[in-house]
Amino acid sequence: MSLTPAAAADRTGVSIDTLRYYEREGLIGPIRRSGGGRREYTEDDVFWIGLVSCFREAGLGIADLRGFVAILRAEHPPQERVAFLRERRTALEQRVAALHRAIGVLDDKIAYYS
Amino acid sequence: MSLTPAAAADRTGVSIDTLRYYEREGLIGPIRRSGGGRREYTEDDVFWIGLVSCFREAGLGIADLRGFVAILRAEHPPQERVAFLRERRTALEQRVAALHRAIGVLDDKIAYYS
DNA sequence: CTCGGATCTGGAGCGCGCTCCAGGTCAAGC
DNA sequence: GCTTGACCTGGAGCGCGCTCCAGATCCGAG
The missing domain is CATH 1.10.1660.10 (Multidrug-efflux Transporter Regulator; Chain: A; Domain 2)
Structure with a gap:
């Protein structure tokens, strides 16, 4: 189907x-x-x-x-695939880090106004 | 200065x-x-x-x-500010969650090709 | 005083990621 | 056969977040 x-x-x-x-x-x-x-x-x-x-x-x-x-x-060699994937993974973790920085700022402000 | x-x-x-x-x-x-x-x-x-x-x-x-x-x-009441900030915080954490899902997929693929 | 580089303003242009539209085709129900 | 609605294609349009440009102005160095 x-x-x-x-x-x-x-x-x-x-x-x-x-x-x-x-x-x-x-x-x-x-x-x-x-x-x-x-x-x-x-x-x-x-x-x-x-x-x-x-x-x-x-x-x-x-x-x-x-x-x-x-x-x-x-058909890329597996080695190349893994390298690419790890690189992407690193980029995503940097985004996570950026988000955590922003969340940290929010937490400070929340604490300040609470 | x-x-x-x-x-x-x-x-x-x-x-x-x-x-x-x-x-x-x-x-x-x-x-x-x-x-x-x-x-x-x-x-x-x-x-x-x-x-x-x-x-x-x-x-x-x-x-x-x-x-x-x-x-x-x-000049918003502190209560309103905190509510707004918490809401933003939640939105950011959803983004973090989306990133973690994507990272999880990458990890699976990396494990598969390693 | 003159020159040149930094800055000013308003507005045009651009790349991204869709989203929408016109005009036509296909197919299920009557 | 006819209607109706989902789907097709190519291309235009749009909101976002800048980025660039023209033409004018400012100001420090010489």
Whole structure:
């Protein structure tokens, strides 16, 4: 069984327009088409879209994600993949650190006004 | 002593154009002017710009920051301030959670390819 | 006094990440 | 067959957060 665009959007929480956009940008798919040209999303597609939107929510840009997709799909030596992934991980941890600094400031202010 | 725009930009790591933009948007200042109309940043200004860029780095939008500035400056009851600050804090922690989910995915992939 | 570099203003331009639209196609229900 | 609604494509439009530009002004060094 496969899912219509509307169903896939519903399942993933990503709008139909955005799904098409992601496909154009090479972040997902290419999605299989029916005889009439309509997209038919598989469960695997849904899972992959979930990964992509997880990273989007974490603040990665489209270009970053394209690199990520390329690494996970293409035949790069595992060593290179791991290096790439670690690099991304470091970038995300820096974001976490930035958030903690901001939270620290908020905590100070909260303490001050409490 | 006060700082020229260039010096303030240097101290804060925020570009001159962005400093003017933040001022227009009401995130900082208004900055004191010299007789000739040039901006003169104080140490307090520099400190405040640091706060603003801390929140920007944490991913808050300009509108969010405007709200933040309004709360810290205007005469709102402390109770309201604290409520606002806690709300912002929650939002930031949700971002942290999103980042941790993404980092978790990366860790899985790293483990898989290692 | 002159020169040149820093700064001023208002407004245009840009990259990102969608979001929306027009005009056309496909397919299930009557 | 006809209607209706979901879907198709290519491209325009939009909000955000800067970033850049033109043309004018200021001011310290020589």
